[in-house]
Amino acid sequence: MEEMIPSRLATLGHPHRLAIFRLLVRRYPDRVAAGEIGVALGLKPSTLSAYLAALMRARLVTQTREGTSLRYAIDMTEVRRTFDYLLLDCCRGRPDLCVPVSFPSLTGPLQMPDRKxxxxxxxxxxxxxxxxxxxxxxxxxxxxxxxxxxxxxxxxxxxxxxxxxxxxxxxxxxxxxxxxxxxxxxxxxxxxxxxxxxxxxxxxxxxxxxxxxxxxxxxxxxxxxxxxxxxxxxxxxxxxxxxxxxxxxxxxxxxxxxxxxxxxxxxxxxxxxxxxxxxxx
Missing domain, CATH: 3.40.50.2300 (Response regulator)
Structure with missing residues (x-):
């Protein structure tokens, strides 16, 4: 895992690759056709293909074929492993450093006041x-x-x-x-x-x-x-x-x-x- 982190961070450091990653996270758990990604982000097929290939090399995105269509989805297991590594290694397991202050607790029930x-x-x-x-x-x-x-x-x-x-x-x-x-x-x-x-x-x-x-x-x-x-x-x-x-x-x-x-x-x-x-x- 450790050797993959620099590659993954470098891959996501490009604005268009990051935009693809964010779109696929929003669409999770869907598998999204390459053409749909290209239209949504205004990317040419050849350019999109290069960006998707980089994300797959970093094992952040998976590819499947459905008929003649190639579809892409976030590899959520690897994404979670990446975030876990950053939290535990870079931040030494300190959520006060790495988790936004506004983010509710992940380990307790959804906190609700007296309302629907x-x-x-x-x-x-x-x-x-x-x-x-x-x-x-x-x-x-x-x-x-x-x-x-x-x-x-x-x-x-x-x-x-x-x-x-x-x-x-x-x-x-x-x-x-x-x-x-x-x-x-x-x-x-x-x-x-x-x-x-x-x-x-x-x-x-x-x-x-x-x-x-x-x-x-x-x-x-x-x-x-x-x-x-x-x-x-x-x-x-x-x-x-x-x-x-x-x-x-x-x-x-x-x-x-x-x-x-x-x-x-x-x-x-x-x-x-x-x-x-x-x-x-």
Missing amino acids: YNVLFICTGNSARSIFAESILRKEAGDRFNAHSAGTKPYSELNPFAVQVLRDKGHDISVLRAKHVSEFQGPDAAKMDFVFTVCDQAANEDCPAWEGQPVTAHWGMPDPVRAEGTDAQKGLAFQHAYGALRNRIHAFAALHLETLDRMALQKAVDEIGRDAAEVRS
Whole structure:
């Protein structure tokens, strides 16, 4: 391990390689197609290939082939080993030196005052998937969670197919509207305890870190808005999206949050996203 550290630090010292690394961390546990990475970061294929090769030589990124597509993912085991080495060797195991002061304890349960957990679901348009997630969590576990949603580039109106699905499922749609993510940032915004991205494009964007270090995860899924065909076929795509999100939210709401430390909780929400990603691939 020790001999790999200089190589890994040198690899991440390049701004574009670091940008790829950060994108893949945000997308974890997904395996992301090379073309999608290139589009998100504005990199030419030949340049991107060289950067990815360097990250793989440093054993920070893994590559898999799916059909004709090459996909990349963070090697989280090696990344954790690197951070562990830096903490234990460079900092002599002193978290007061290496862990940000604002970062909550990793070994105790998620500290909560006498209030409900705040949960934010993010996608690009905030017209369907994140709206579904907000509505499902509010209906299924509104006694424990304050559910919110937002978009990085929100549409002016909610998708009519999404609205119809929610109405048919008995959700209160009067409280819903498309919102920009900036409404949940800044000194006057409510502190989020959980932030989940539910579309790949939103997760690809390099957003500022959230105040208070909420637990975050990526639960990417296909965009039903892009479905083609008849209205019945489009409606079916929205039904599938609703069902997939309902399954994830049921799994999330079933977690015993009061008994899990942050590391266990992060692993649990990552597993929810990983299970969904394996179904998609």
